[in-house]
Amino acid sequence: MLALKVFSPQRGGMTQHASHPRRHDLGGVRAQDDEAGLADMLDLDAEVLGSYLDEVTEWIGQHVPDVPRTVVDVGAGTGTGSLALARRFSTAEVVAIDTSALLLDRLRAAAREQGLAERLRVVQADLDVAWPEVGAFDVAWAASSLHHVADPDRVLGDIHAALDPGGLLVVVEVDVFPRFLPHDVGLGRPGLEARCHEALAQANWNSHPDWQPHLARAGFDIAEQHTFSIEVSPASPSAGRYAHAFLHRVRAALDGVLAADDLTTLDHLLADDSSDALLRRDLMVRGSRTAWAARRPEPAVAGSLPLHHDASSRGADALGVHPQGTVVWQQPTSPGQARPQDGLEEGRSS
Numbered sequence: 001m002l003a004l005k006v007f008s009p010q011r012g013g014m015t016q017h018a019s020h021p022r023r024h025d026l027g028g029v030r031a032q033d034d035e036a037g038l039a040d041m042l043d044l045d046a047e048v049l050g051s052y053l054d055e056v057t058e059w060i061g062q063h064v065p066d067v068p069r070t071v072v073d074v075g076a077g078t079g080t081g082s083l084a085l086a087r088r089f090s091t092a093e094v095v096a097i098d099t100s101a102l103l104l105d106r107l108r109a110a111a112r113e114q115g116l117a118e119r120l121r122v123v124q125a126d127l128d129v130a131w132p133e134v135g136a137f138d139v140a141w142a143a144s145s146l147h148h149v150a151d152p153d154r155v156l157g158d159i160h161a162a163l164d165p166g167g168l169l170v171v172v173e174v175d176v177f178p179r180f181l182p183h184d185v186g187l188g189r190p191g192l193e194a195r196c197h198e199a200l201a202q203a204n205w206n207s208h209p210d211w212q213p214h215l216a217r218a219g220f221d222i223a224e225q226h227t228f229s230i231e232v233s234p235a236s237p238s239a240g241r242y243a244h245a246f247l248h249r250v251r252a253a254l255d256g257v258l259a260a261d262d263l264t265t266l267d268h269l270l271a272d273d274s275s276d277a278l279l280r281r282d283l284m285v286r287g288s289r290t291a292w293a294a295r296r297p298e299p300a301v302a303g304s305l306p307l308h309h310d311a312s313s314r315g316a317d318a319l320g321v322h323p324q325g326t327v328v329w330q331q332p333t334s335p336g337q338a339r340p341q342d343g344l345e346e347g348r349s350s
């Protein structure tokens with residue numbers, strides 16, 4: 001899924017991602033519509049380009065020393081990563097953290113449909129406030145989410161502190177915009193998509209840092225960095241819907257930025273709200289993801305044994321939270337005030 005982040009060198013860090021569902025910055029759409037639109041985009045992205053999820057979870061399997069027991073999905077969205085990880089690691093509990101109740105609801109519904117709900121716990125929490133009490137875990141996954149948070153280095157530090165020693169963190173980013181159109185779409189000037197991507201890059205769409213130095217500063221050892229390329233051709237009907245939804249957002253974002261004739265061409269391509277017209281134009285979907293696998297080192301004490309958590313150390317279980325319920329983490333008013341004993345309450349159960 002594309003991510004729109006604003007990098008703020010003046011602050012030496014990142015501001016919140018401009019497509020964060022809580023913000024009203026996508027053509028003035030209401031927050032609720034924005035969240036629903038984001039949910040659709042995330043699901044379409046996974047449906048169309050999701051083959052990389054099988055590859056990346058297999059790659060994770062090569063980096064974990066043991067079968068993971070608990071996997072935490074940081075900024076889970078509609079949970080395409082959570083579900084792929086639950087499928088790959090068929091005995092693991094998956095804890096999905098996100099600030100959006102709507103996206104987490106979509107995830108729970110998908111988990112039920114796929115028969116994975118028993119192993120899924122969703123936690124609604126704002127990572128900008130504090131790390132929620134989710135208990136111990138041996139794998140963490142953060143896909144297109146780290147660059148959304150206000151202080152990614154603090155969140156990386158929190159993940160490092162909470163992860164089991166020897167545990168693995170995988171950070172994934174979309175590194176090129178999804179490509180759909182041929183060079184010449186048969187309308188307007190050739191090269192439309194390339195010009196759109198250039199303008200989006202200038203507007204800081206999807207910019208993210210090289211996470212390697214950030215991971216190292218947080219105390220992780222980098223195990224591997226890998227790029228996964230994805231190409232889908234011929235395009236399926238869902239690819240047509242994805243192209244339409246994506247180009248629609250691009251059109252809104254580049255209004256007044258792109259040359260008038262290119263905007264007109266986009267309008268023609270998006271006319272009648274139908275993805276069929278796009279599908280007839282030799283649509284081909286290409287994308288790419290970069291993943292960093294990073295390990296929390298084992299403590300360097302002579303003769304020490306690796307530390308592993310057991311079921312009794314899992315905060316939510318110990319506090320009697322229903323495994324399929326939504327845990328709403330009542331966060332402290334300022335970082336550093338987290339108190340697990342007053343931080344959890346049971347929400348809706350499925």
Ligand SMILES: C[S@@+](CC[C@H](N)C(=O)[O-])C[C@H]1O[C@@H](n2cnc3c(N)ncnc32)[C@H](O)[C@@H]1O
Binds near residue numbers: 021
């Ligand atoms: C681009 S989406 C990626 C979702 C998912 N990881 C995926 O790859 O499909 C980014 C997600 O991060 C979540 N997010 C952003 N800032 C957050 C915060 N401060 N606390 C919790 N979640 C946050 C958003 O709600 C959104 O679901």
